[in-house]
Amino acid sequence: MSFRIGTVPYLVAKPLSWGLEDHPQVHLVEAPPADLAAGLKSGELDVALASSILALEDPELHLWQEGPVIAGRGPIRSVLLLLRPGLQDPSEIRSWTPDPHSRTGQGMARILLHHHLGIRPQEVPEKPGENPFDSGVDAVQRIGDPALEAVRNRPNWKILDLGETWRDRNRLPFVYAGWIGRKGFEPSACASILRAAAREGLANRDRLVDLGRKERGYSRSFLQRYLFEDLCYQLPAREVRAALQRFRELLTAIGQIPASQTPGSV
Structure with a gap:
């Protein structure tokens, strides 16, 4: 079985998408968040490392709360x-x-x-x-x-x-992105692939820092702090739920999502 997986072309995604482009069961698409959202909604992608707001706006798009995420407990600089x-x-x-x-x-x-x-x-x-x-x-x-x-x-x-x-x-962490499945697809269906990618990515921190230095020109100390101190790639599911619930409440308060919306991921 093969999976159509999307990820963003940003440094923050590299620790979670390590090696996916070479995985025999994966067809990897790298695109900006808005394009990944379109791919999930059209069904062109099975799962994508996509903006958390998608799971709040559309009840049929589920964020894998127990899986790897891109999150932060404070400033993340990006x-x-x-x-x-x-x-x-x-x-x-x-x-x-x-x-x-x-x-x-x-x-x-x-x-x-x-x-x-x-x-x-x-x-x-x-x-x-x-x-x-x-x-x-x-x-x-x-x-x-x-x-x-x-x-x-x-x-x-x-x-x-x-x-x-x-x-x-x-006083909560923020979940910027997570593995979100298209309608009818649970990201946990490819859990072993996604967990292995995160495990390998986080085990190759030095190579990721070197990649960032080569491609972006940032210092080693900046990249080390940015990628592996400012950002979190795993949170307890209860914290993911609490953060997303608060985000939904505030988005509803400002009118960005309807009050009647009942997302399946929270």
């Missing part, structure tokens, strides 16, 4: 809201551009702005070919490797780490 030079506080934001590739990151930013700060700044969609940092908005939201690049390339922009703001206001 899910950010960046404020233009001159702005010191997010309460001053009047316009912002969400990252089009991750609804989870968008949701975290909206929770901060709408729920915690009580403001609803204008959302300015990112235009093809336009750099949102040059578009005149007050803030830009970024995830993954593009977030790391933004910090390096835009040193004058103030950084808000959305993982840090989540922890400070909710």
